[in-house]
Amino acid sequence: MPKTLDTKNAYELETLAIRAGTKRTEFNEHSEALFLTSSFVFDSAAQAAARFIGQEPGYTYSRFTNPTVTMFEERLAALEGAEQCVATSSGMSAVLACVMGHLKAGDHIIASQSVFGSIINLFNNVIKKFGVETTYVSATNPAEWQAAIKPNTRMLFLETPSNPLTEVADMAAIAAVAKSCGALLVVDNCFCTPILQRPLDFGADIVIHSATKYLDGQGRVLGGAVLGSKKNMESVFQFLRITGPTMSAFNAWVFLKGMETLKIRMDAHSANAMQLAQWLEQQPNVARVYYPGLPSHPQHELAMRQQKTGGGIVAFEVKGGKEAAWRVIDNTQMLSITANLGDTRTTITHPASTTHARITPEARAAAGISDGVIRIGVGLEAVSDIQADLARGLK
Numbered sequence: 178m179p180k181t182l183d184t185k186n187a188y189e190l191e192t193l194a195i196r197a198g199t200k201r202t203e204f205n206e207h208s209e210a211l212f213l214t215s216s217f218v219f220d221s222a223a224q225a226a227a228r229f230i231g232q233e234p235g236y237t238y239s240r241f242t243n244p245t246v247t248m249f250e251e252r253l254a255a256l257e258g259a260e261q262c263v264a265t266s267s268g269m270s271a272v273l274a275c276v277m278g279h280l281k282a283g284d285h286i287i288a289s290q291s292v293f294g295s296i297i298n299l300f301n302n303v304i305k306k307f308g309v310e311t312t313y314v315s316a317t318n319p320a321e322w323q324a325a326i327k328p329n330t331r332m333l334f335l336e337t338p339s340n341p342l343t344e345v346a347d348m349a350a351i352a353a354v355a356k357s358c359g360a361l362l363v364v365d366n367c368f369c370t371p372i373l374q375r376p377l378d379f380g381a382d383i384v385i386h387s388a389t390k391y392l393d394g395q396g397r398v399l400g401g402a403v404l405g406s407k408k409n410m411e412s413v414f415q416f417l418r419i420t421g422p423t424m425s426a427f428n429a430w431v432f433l434k435g436m437e438t439l440k441i442r443m444d445a446h447s448a449n450a451m452q453l454a455q456w457l458e459q460q461p462n463v464a465r466v467y468y469p470g471l472p473s474h475p476q477h478e479l480a481m482r483q484q485k486t487g488g489g490i491v492a493f494e495v496k497g498g499k500e501a502a503w504r505v506i507d508n509t510q511m512l513s514i515t516a517n518l519g520d521t522r523t524t525i526t527h528p529a530s531t532t533h534a535r536i537t538p539e540a541r542a543a544a545g546i547s548d549g550v551i552r553i554g555v556g557l558e559a560v561s562d563i564q565a566d567l568a569r570g571l572k
């Protein structure tokens with residue numbers, strides 16, 4: 178009998194990240210198996226019938242469930258302290274499944290104005306067509322959330338810390354607003370991962386992940402997840418099994434391997450980011466540094482109540498606007514100029530002209546994303562090398 182981990186035990190997160198969810202086949206393999214199969218066969222017509230109507234547990238078809246994907250789901254659920262996890266093909270399909278599973282025409286969402294750009298696109302240009310309206314409010318002001326409530330508000334959606342300015346939202350305060358109007362609070366926990374922050378502990382109902390980022394950690398595959406109570410996951414799972422943006426078994430296997438090093442990576446990303454943020458604060462050509470781990474961050478105390486560390490994302494504003502920011506970027510020799518993050522490799526991005534280029538200059542200004550802002554997804558290289566690469570353009 179293969180040993181199974183009793184997740185009711187109080188295992189530490191790093192242990193769960195390595196051992197939770199593991200299931201072994203008859204060969205008793207040590208590392209999780211990759212089940213590349215689209216369908217599963219039955220012993221008899223009666224068994225097929227029982228499986229299809231859900232009378233007998235077991236696998237039927239990989240659009241519904243797949244053993245490698247199940248292992249990923251159980252591992253991430255253990256880390257987030259969630260009853261159930263539903264894996265998706267990407268972070269965006271996780272958001273889509275969450276909205277489509279829970280909302281209908283005539284419903285209303287209140288969302289932080291600082292959520293990931295594609296999520297704003299999804300709310301404004303896709304789900305709006307189906308009669309769901311969204312109101313945007315400041316991530317850092319719970320009173321604005323309260324004031325935005327309408328009789329048909331069903332979902333509150335936020336990301337903390339936010340991209341790119343690392344604004345920190347008070348999850349407990351916004352959870353209280355959600356409760357007061359009977360809406361669900363959904364938190365995108367992509368930047369922290371459960372190693373640094375567990376939104377369900379602060380009153381969130383649903384957690385969203387882009388597994389593409391830190392859960393893989395090495396920039397290889399896309400994936401996502403929706404987590405919460407069994408009751409809240411039922412309609413999300415049904416949406417996915419009907420429409421198909423489920424996680425591929427191969428990607429689930431890559432994430433399982435990635436998660437085994439999640440704790441040590443998040444610690445190392447955080448330590449590098451903290452050192453880089455402190456160094457940037459000393460640079461004469463840097464006007465401002467945004468990092469929740471710095472005492473100068475406007476929500477530093479709140480961040481330290483919610484998160485174990487400041488995380489791996491640092492933003493800063495260069496004096497001299499876009500020209501100066503582009504000079505810093507173009508003078509790097511090592512850093513990767515890309516919009517991705519959560520990689521072993523440090524990435525550098527100019528949000529105003531890339532990730533946030535399609536929103537109006539007024540909306541960008543309202544969100545505080547000036548032309549001099551640069552975002553660093555701090556990687557695991559020596560921090561001295563990252564600093565030296567930025568120093569050239571900052572001179």
Ligand SMILES: *Cc1c(COP(=O)(O)O)cnc(C)c1O
Pocket residue numbers: 267268269270293295336340365367368386387388389390399400401
């Ligand atoms: C990348 C990202 C997403 C979208 O995830 P994909 O896997 O790219 O679809 C959602 N939220 C946040 C915070 C992200 O950084």
